[in-house]
Amino acid sequence: MLKVAIIGTGNISTRHIGAYLTFPERCKIVALCDIFPEKAEAKKAEFGLKDAKVCASHRELLDDPEIDLVSVCTPPYVHAEIAVDFLRAGKNVIVEKPMAASLEECDQILAAERESGKTLSVIAQNRFTNPYMHLKAILDGGKLGKIVHAQVDSYWWRGHCYYDLWWRGSWEKEGGGCTLNHAVHHIDMLGWMMGLPESVTAVLSNASHDNAEVEDISIAAMRYPGGALAQVTSSVIHHGEEQQVIFQTERARVSAPWKVYASLSKENGFPYRNEALEAELQADYDALPDLPYTGHTAQIDNVMTAIETGTRPFIDGVSGRRTIEIITAIYKSGFEGRTVALPLQLDDPFYTVGGILKNVRHFYEKSASVENLADSGITVGGDGK
Ligand SMILES: NC(=O)c1ccc[n+]([C@@H]2O[C@H](COP(=O)([O-])OP(=O)(O)OC[C@H]3O[C@@H](n4cnc5c(N)ncnc54)[C@H](O)[C@@H]3O)[C@@H](O)[C@H]2O)c1
Structure with a gap:
């Protein structure tokens, strides 16, 4: 016990x-x-x-x-x-x-x-959800060839008063904005499925929360060994929170929420649909067991x-650290205005909290700091449905 x-x-x-x-x-x-x-x-x-x-x-x-x-x-x-x-x-x-x-x-x-x-x-x-576990199984199943592109839409929406809570919206206490605290779920998925990128180029902004020091949107482009690219949008300004992770592989497109599409090349290079592969991948997907919890x-x-x-x-500290490394690279790239190579070095200013606090920009100053917000329930998104 x-x-x-x-x-x-x-x-x-x-x-x-x-x-x-x-x-x-x-x-x-x-x-x-x-x-x-x-x-x-x-x-x-x-x-x-x-x-x-x-x-x-x-x-x-x-x-x-x-x-x-x-x-x-x-x-x-x-x-x-x-x-x-x-x-x-x-x-x-x-x-x-x-x-x-x-x-x-x-x-x-x-x-x-x-x-x-x-x-x-x-x-x-959110890794422990049927859509993401099943997507990972399909990616690992050997029928898709290599991943060539990933699109991560970590779209969330939070109202203005969300950042009035004492610790939120502050570089010192929240540690970052939507990239660290919301997109962390989808960036974890990306790291789980694709590993560490070799470089990250990012832009950061606060477009809609003038009571927070931190970003409320970031857009990052990542390059992987072998040439694949990923685009990752982290946001708390997207109404409807239409979150998705889409992989383009050599042989098909697969995603959470689940959808499969496969193309083959005509003799002139233009596409036609590979319905046989789509049916095979769909059958593989449907045969995967649901999680007990x-x-x-x-x-x-x-x-x-x-x-x-x-x-x-299943999820250890090494994978938790990998997610923080990708997010730290997004902040470093956004605030230094240049492409950043990974892995980050131990003498990098963004390696420590002190270095981060010295090198980030306050988009706005916190204008309120309340001890508690109303207990009206939360949503945790990211279930891939
Ligand atoms: N996994 C998810 O989907 C998910 C969703 C929401 C929040 N979170 C994470 O959970 C953590 C808490 O978020 P929350 O929304 O529950 O915040 P919260 O403010 O509702 O709860 C945090 C609690 O910790 C208390 N606290 C602060 N410092 C403390 C300390 N030193 N010792 C003991 N208690 C302390 C606060 O008084 C507060 O009651 C954050 O890291 C957040 O990112 C995860």
Whole structure:
């Protein structure tokens, strides 16, 4: 029976708590921690967690021999400190996206994981959805040839007051804008399916949120070894949030939401439809089994299985760091106004939080800072449907 602590009891903690409660025979939530302890008390009451202790600092839990596994659900600027403290205290850690606010902080977490021998996983729950798992299986299935182009539309929409929350819209506390905090899901998918690009060229802007220091849109072009390109739009200004990831491969176009189209060449180079390949890929897709669980529940099930069986979790810190490396390259390229080569070097100014803060531009200054927004529900997008 794994004993679980939740650190940060705001919006996303609800998904973690709900996921743990799905597996009452395998785990029990024993602690809830928030710098506003009344928020932890409220979650305790909402979910009937009678035996859970409530505290205001994660440090109060470090020496607690009861705790085996910790979900870090705080704003990004404290992910690294809290994850490192718990790993060093011998606890397994699940950290919400984004893994951390800089590559240096990711490396500190990875070092603490190595030294402790404990399990670390970074949330990327939208991988655990049928459309994305199935798309990955089709891409890996060997019938498509190499990927030649990817189109990532990480389109989200957030109202003006979204950035009035005290930690959002600030380079120091949120760590970035929509590229880091929203497109992180789709950039994780891209890294999972295509690996690290060799170069990134990006433009950044804040077109619609004059109460935030950070970008609300970025457009990036990525080049991969072998010549493939990817275009990645990260946005919180797109009504309808029509998110999609489309791969053009040598033999067909496949995507989430799922659609397949394949072309063959006539003798003059013009296309005609390869209906046989489309039918074959559709049959392969339809034959793939649905996941038993999706989203946070699936990822938390996977991490608990890793701990129970001494195996690696499906989404580890190395892939969490790769996502941060691609995002950091987008910021570096956008703010330096040039194409950036990857991997980024350890002496790069964008490797550290201090260097990032010195080199980014405040599009606007934060004009409000409220302790809490109304609890009117959140959406987490990205399910590929
Ligand atoms: N996976 C997803 O789809 C998804 C969706 C939303 C948010 N998130 C991520 O989850 C994290 C939290 O976002 P949220 O929307 O829940 O924010 P939130 O503001 O609703 O909740 C964060 C909570 O952490 C508390 N907190 C802040 N600093 C703390 C500290 N040092 N120790 C303990 N508690 C602390 C805050 O008081 C707050 O209650 C962020 O990293 C965000 O990017 C992930």
